Amino acid sequence: MNKLIKKIEAAGLLGRGCGTFPTAKKWLAVLNAPGREKYVIVNCSESEPGIFKDEFILDNYPELVLDGLKLAMRTLNASQGFIYLNPIFNSRFRNKIQILIGHDNIEIFSEPSKSYIAGEESTIVNLMEGKREEPRFKPPFVLEKGFLNKPTLVNNCETFYDIALINQGKYKRERFFCIAGDNTPKNIFKFPETITVKQALLESGHYPNFKFFIQLGGAMAGICLAADQLDDYAIQYYGGLIIHELAKDERQLVNKWLEFYKKESCGQCVPCREGTYRLYEMYNAKDFNHQLFADIIFAMQNSSLCSMGKMAATAITSYFENIKKCKKR
């Protein structure tokens, strides 16, 4: 096996997007995929509200991201590299990155509209091909048939940063972790990935002194956890958390989530396109049909085309399951 991939495997690095797929496995799959032309894409979409680690990295360590990308291109013998920047990053960091690219065959790619689904890897590939902004069904995965149907590695911005560190022997199994929310200043920390959420809150000095619950993983896709659940979760799989006041109005909160997904659904598959619409409609109807509401969520979780549809009800279901009972206490 290639030396670098071996090192990545030994480091146990998981993708720093929301998929948390083992990075070494992904690289190997692309490396071993048949075909001469291969591509590498850095995903700097960071579309999850409340998560701003990629922004922090691009602002402070862009050279490490570029380093990671170039390492990947060399390791996989890729013909071209791309950096996908969301429109805000594009206006802020494009020039800086352009200089760092140097003479390598790397291109910055961006789209004028910032949408949630653009963080999904096959959606980026579709956008790069000038197609509609929507995910592809899988399999085939982009690592076999990605950009122009060629094997393509798409990793998150932070993953490439970590790879640069691994290559330099400086990686310490740490990750960036964002904390934000009610009565909390927006802040970012670097923690060992094995610490629990509670430790992260305590060590950051952001453990709330008011009744609260948190949303782990972001303000839209994040799972809602009560204060007494924080020891059960390590931060390893999550880019950050949002602190919510427990007293927050349920209807407002749930509607915010429902409206967001209703607006952000790409519209391609039935459970997500129709489900996000129907959930919102039902939740705000006079006679709320619990069974049907649960049925729709079940169909979304189990039959949506992409993970966005599958995750779209995570915040709501976990809120009902974990938080609602705390409010009654």
Added chain:
Amino acid sequence: MQKKIKITINHKQYFSQESQTILDVCQANGIDIPTLCKHPDLVIQGKCRICLVEVEGQGIITACTQTAADGMEIKTDTLLVKRARAVNLEMIYAEHIEKCSSCIQEHSCALKDYANQYGLKITRYQDRKAKLPAWHFGDFIQFDSSKCIDCGICSEVCTDKQTCDFYQTINKGYQTQTKPTDDPKKDCTYCGQCVVHCPVGAVQGVPHWQFVEELLKNKKTSAKTLVAQIAPSIRVSIGEEYNFAYGQITSGQLAASMRALGFDVAFDVSAGADFTSYEEALELIHWLEAKKDRPMFTACCPAWVKFVEFYYPEFISHLTTTRSPHIHSAIITKTYWAELMGKKPQDIIVVSIMPCTAKKQEISLTTQRYQHLPIVDYVVTTREYVYLLRRAKIDFPKLASKELDNPLGNSSGAGVIYGASGGVMESALRSADYMLRVKKETGSLKPIINGENYQLIKNRYSRISQSRIEFTQVRGQQGIKEAAVNIGGKNLRVAIVSGLGSARKLIENIKAKKCQYDYVEVMACPGGCIGGGGQPLPVSAEIRAKRAAALYNIDQNLVIRVAHENKFLLTVYRDYFKGRQELIEQLMHCQYNVANRAGYKKITN
């Protein structure tokens, strides 16, 4: 060679090929899985999410997107599968405004079938598309977006198969809408492939059945003679609407049904097709001798003609000026037959029953008029015709066969195979071969134009009587077929094309001088008219092949298999045309014009 694999479905073992999807395997083995967006002609969409199955270790997945793998354990009817499937189907129902009472596909509706089969409630949710518009493409295709379930099939077939790209998808989420494009460089050819692929009947030909029904209703008080004529291909497809076997021949029942509906006369477009073959063969010979730019293109297919007129106007001069078969039979009806019967052309109404939506456009053209009258008055598709029969409570399967009416009820086998890709070419080649032999022996084409039957006059040792009938190399379902044929001692390079995507490829190749042909047949629909936009649903390559085979079967069993032996045709040439070139030109030929974009208009729902 592909590896064989073993999988388990509902506790039973099945063998399959490695590349087959779970859906393929289930369908091949008669295991029920609902699907709306996976069409056998098209790539996987993966959008409707109802072909759900449970796979051991993977949970619920869509059967259309997952290839079967060795040792896979699949269950198609678990409680979880049924639950998700029911939710998705019921949400699809809420997208589709049910207009069943006015829907011509009421009797072949997948949505209704699934509702019954799985005990689902069509009205679980409030419909959300009531206010969405219907669109008319030209005046010939109507797309009711309040029935659309956003499966993407119409776009797929229009963009990837037909390369016209007339549909666009706008917005996202629940506001996603499919609508006609605003791109001025794109226009609809009215081929109707979206119509025969739409799983929910949202796209149809703009209906003419209601006008026909009205005419039939007022028949007693009207002086009009109502003539119906059937296209070659529908005799082998209409039975599918009544669950007959694919390819069953129903000409006799069709004749009886036309009579039962109240038409005065039941004619056959195949007879018109003989005129087309005859004229086109003559034109081909002139073309070859005049050393005009090659190739000569057929022009029986109005969607193809529109395609050339709009997308490739520089090739208009390559189209044969010979009109199409139903126009030919109709114009003979309104002229020769009218005189024979002592009727005025304006007192005859001709209704064509066609496998085609584009024919609705063809009859509206100013170039397809006779003495300012439309030559054909109405075109109903096969589905519209069945709808008329159902409304009139005529039980098609129970009708006793009747003969089609003379004189336009008899055709040669050549006139029948027009319905299959390659049929027009083969029919014209049969006659062109004969005509060239006549010319060789008599020194001119005069006997042909005068309607003399040399085949009969000449003894069997003459080369004329040895003219060729079968040109099997031009048959088949492929998008582009090429062949070298010899007619009357001339070697021709020919191509037969079906599907507009293949047509575009061929034209581009001709433009790039990558290929050269003398004569090319093009049909806009895959497999020719047997795969036409007005045919019964469903369609697939297999079904089209069966329909085509049935047409060749009819041809094989007929005594007269070539246009130039059709006695009625020879009579018309001899007694009516009398060699008057101007008259022949006026009745049998037309011109084509550069087409501007007709686009679409919005019809409020």
